Amino acid sequence: GxxxxxxxxxLSVQEGDNSIINCAYSNSASDYxxxxxxxxxxxxxxxxxxxxxxxxxxxxxxxxxLNKTVKHLSLQIAATQPGxxxxxxxxxxxxxxxxxxxxxxxxxxxxxx
Amino acid sequence: DAGVIxxxxxxVTEMGQEVTLxxxxxxxxxxxxxYRQTMMRGLELLIYFNNNVPIDDSGMPEDRFxxxxxxASFSTLKIQPSEPRxxxxxxxxxxxxxxxxxxxxxxxxLTVT
Numbered sequence: 001g002x003x004x005x006x007x008x009x010x011l012s013v014q015e016g017d018n019s020i021i022n023c024a025y026s027n028s029a030s031d032y033x034x035x036x037x038x039x040x041x042x043x044x045x046x047x048x049x050x051x052x053x054x055x056x057x058x059x060x061x062x063x064x065x066l067n068k069t070v071k072h073l074s075l076q077i078a079a080t081q082p083g084x085x086x087x088x089x090x091x092x093x094x095x096x097x098x099x100x101x102x103x104x105x106x107x108x109x110x111x112x113x
Numbered sequence: 114d115a116g117v118i119x120x121x122x123x124x125v126t127e128m129g130q131e132v133t134l135x136x137x138x139x140x141x142x143x144x145x146x147x148y149r150q151t152m153m154r155g156l157e158l159l160i161y162f163n164n165n166v167p168i169d170d171s172g173m174p175e176d177r178f179x180x181x182x183x184x185a186s187f188s189t190l191k192i193q194p195s196e197p198r199x200x201x202x203x204x205x206x207x208x209x210x211x212x213x214x215x216x217x218x219x220x221x222x223l224t225v226t
Contacts, residue, residue, distance in 0.1 A: 032213060034213065034214045034215075036214075036217075041219070042219050042220075043117070043204050043206070043217030043218050043219045043220050044156070044204070044217045045217070046214045046215075046216065049213065049214055089156065093213065099144060099146075099161060099163070099168070099208075100158055100161070100169065101146075101158070101213075101214075101215055102158070103155060103156040104155075105155050106155065
């Protein structure tokens with residue numbers, strides 16, 4: 001029979017509004033987290049990262065929040081633009097010296113004009 | 114600066130044929146990662162190298178898959194023989210050993226018919 005592909009969560013936002021993308025991570029020992037943006041036909045592109053000794057970090061138009069109590073990560077994008085339309089992935093890394101980056105399933109963000 | 118360079122960008126081959134994917138990491142990066150992306154399973158780590166040495170190949174699906182890194186500026190991922198279920202986008206990424214995040218190439222889209 002026909003295989004069923006992974007259904008990505010989707011988020012639609014009006015241009016100029018703020019967006020929040022959420023991610024639940026799996027490993028309580030994870031100590032480093034990264035958000036990536038992936039546009040069609042391209043590889044994942046680094047946006048922002050945060051270590052487990054922090055709960056908030058800001059970049060240009062982006063903010064990452066980390067709640068270790070509930071193992072939750074979020075990416076806030078301010079004043080969204082059409083170029084923000086993409087799939088966004090959170091990724092986690094566990095343990096000092098560990099290098100394996102484990103990715104979440106991704107969220108598709110669509111910016112409506 | 115040149116990013117991670119992968120070739121070819123697209124590969125179409127028949128079942129049973131050998132496929133070789135190529136990657137040139139960012140100069141100065143000494144860790145290299147091969148990921149596979151499918152709709153069903155998302156982004157999966159196949160194998161990674163530190164200083165040209167394979168560290169973890171637990172993600173390699175089966176013996177049909179092999180990866181080499183003969184020097185610091187080149188790596189290959191080989192599938193022999195290829196099967197239709199190997200159809201996916203294969204990404205190479207690099208980083209410094211002690212630093213994150215990973216920098217991804219734009220991938221090779223493999224179609225096995």
